[in-house]
Amino acid sequence: MNLHHYDSPTYRMACQQFDLVADFMNIPQNDRDRLKLPKRSLSVAVPVRMDDGSTKVFMGYRVQHHLTLGPTKGGIRFHPDVTVGEVAALAMWMSWKCALVGLPYGGAKGGVACDPRLLSKGELERLTRRYTQELIPVLGPQVDIPAPDVGTNEQVMAWIMDTYSLQMGHTVPGVVTGKPVLLGGSLGRREATGRGVAYLVSRAMDTLGITAQGATAVVQGYGNVGSVAALSMAKQGIKIIAVSDAFGGIFNPEGLDLNQLDTYVAANRSVVGFPGAEAITNEQLLVLPCDILVPAALERQITETNAHQVQCRILAEGANGPTTPEADVILAERNIFVIPDILCNSGGVIVSYFEWVQDLQSFFWTEGEVLDKLFRLLEQAFGQTLAQAKKHQISMRFAALSLGIKRVHDAKTLRGLYP
Numbered sequence: 057m058n059l060h061h062y063d064s065p066t067y068r069m070a071c072q073q074f075d076l077v078a079d080f081m082n083i084p085q086n087d088r089d090r091l092k093l094p095k096r097s098l099s100v101a102v103p104v105r106m107d108d109g110s111t112k113v114f115m116g117y118r119v120q121h122h123l124t125l126g127p128t129k130g131g132i133r134f135h136p137d138v139t140v141g142e143v144a145a146l147a148m149w150m151s152w153k154c155a156l157v158g159l160p161y162g163g164a165k166g167g168v169a170c171d172p173r174l175l176s177k178g179e180l181e182r183l184t185r186r187y188t189q190e191l192i193p194v195l196g197p198q199v200d201i202p203a204p205d206v207g208t209n210e211q212v213m214a215w216i217m218d219t220y221s222l223q224m225g226h227t228v229p230g231v232v233t234g235k236p237v238l239l240g241g242s243l244g245r246r247e248a249t250g251r252g253v254a255y256l257v258s259r260a261m262d263t264l265g266i267t268a269q270g271a272t273a274v275v276q277g278y279g280n281v282g283s284v285a286a287l288s289m290a291k292q293g294i295k296i297i298a299v300s301d302a303f304g305g306i307f308n309p310e311g312l313d314l315n316q317l318d319t320y321v322a323a324n325r326s327v328v329g330f331p332g333a334e335a336i337t338n339e340q341l342l343v344l345p346c347d348i349l350v351p352a353a354l355e356r357q358i359t360e361t362n363a364h365q366v367q368c369r370i371l372a373e374g375a376n377g378p379t380t381p382e383a384d385v386i387l388a389e390r391n392i393f394v395i396p397d398i399l400c401n402s403g404g405v406i407v408s409y410f411e412w413v414q415d416l417q418s419f420f421w422t423e424g425e426v427l428d429k430l431f432r433l434l435e436q437a438f439g440q441t442l443a444q445a446k447k448h449q450i451s452m453r454f455a456a457l458s459l460g461i462k463r464v465h466d467a468k469t470l471r472g473l474y475p
């Protein structure tokens with residue numbers, strides 16, 4: 057079928073995963089396009105007045121994958137490689153993720169093709185506000201609720217909330233999640249994705265009979281997700297032997313001191329050059345011998361080219377879409393336990409959901425309440441996915457996707473087709 061303007065390697069990959077699972081589940085052909093194709097997409101030109109007085113136009117996108125279960129939910133990415141096809145794939149994965157963990161949302165994603173590191177704070181604010189303004193017709197606490205992703209953070213969410221609220225004439229905290237706590241953000245949201253990754257890693261270790269003491273982990277991408285996942289795993293007693301970012305990686309077989317590393321990264325904006333560790337490339341890092349490998353950067357990092365060389369026992373996908381379907385086949389043959397992205401990084405959207413609920417009720421929870429509810433939902437999703445994998449002798453990814461896709465399919469069947 058025609059992939060339209062979404063055609064891109066990442067969108068094709070998301071469609072390939074869907075088609076494989078739809079075949080396994082015997083989803084009627086009649087229902088497949090309706091489930092797979094994004095419901096809406098908006099492309100916007102975002103003109104920004106730069107500090108030097110010039111005007112630069114950036115391309116921005118928002119894709120809402122399905123509207124069957126409630127408003128749509130998903131992050132906003134600021135990165136030079138953002139395309140509408142990548143955003144559509146990420147929106148589709150958000151749909152299966154929200155359904156897997158039982159949240160009343162469809163999936164969405166957004167992004168602006170820009171390099172936020174090259175923008176001044178003023179330029180970044182003007183870009184964020186104008187992008188938000190262009191999106192106003194499709195945003196809202198009952199319509200579509202953005203959150204942080206690669207290249208965006210709490211400050212960007214605060215500007216989105218402020219811009220939307222000014223247009224509405226009153227403060228609307230529930231339009232966005234991942235905000236600063238002072239503005240209606242939830243305690244524990246910033247750390248939720250990485251903490252969730254570490255929680256599921258410990259559940260996978262229990263399943264495989266691996267103990268934390270003496271176990272080693274490698275993390276690609278030392279941003280929000282990767283740095284918190286590393287710290288949370290270290291707190292369990294796992295040794296973090298290598299981490300990386302877009303500039304390169306560092307390796308110390310004795311384990312990295314993460315407190316010192318965080319101080320170094322705050323001052324240097326990169327892990328590269330951290331004293332007491334060897335330099336290593338991102339390619340080398342992915343194939344280091346370790347118990348746990350956490351890709352927490354971008355899509356399509358583990359492919360048919362390097363899947364044979366990956367030397368971990370558990371692959372915990374902090375990033376969305378880090379493993380291609382071709383690599384999946386190789387990892388399965390090699391008996392590597394995969395915690396698939398839509399399960400592994402779902403802690404982020406789970407606590408985003410908690411933030412939205414707290415905003416709608418204007419009643420805020422303690423961090424203990426947030427964590428307790430987070431771990432309960434993760435435990436349930438992990439248990440259901442493992443049981444589905446065992447029952448049908450399928451991979452954890454197939455199991456997670458089939459549970460998520462089935463819920464969306466069932467919901468569409470119950471609602472029927474209008475008119």
Ligand code: NAD
Binds near residue numbers: 277300303353374402
């Ligand atoms: P971030 O911007 O905070 O961090 C991204 C990190 O990856 C940075 O350290 C960056 O330098 C590094 N990076 C970029 N390109 C790289 C490359 N080619 N090789 C190695 N490192 C590279 O972003 P984040 O929010 O931590 O998101 C990371 C991943 O997690 C993304 O796939 C995102 O979609 C996913 N995710 C994020 C959340 C969340 O709550 N933030 C939730 C679920 C999933």
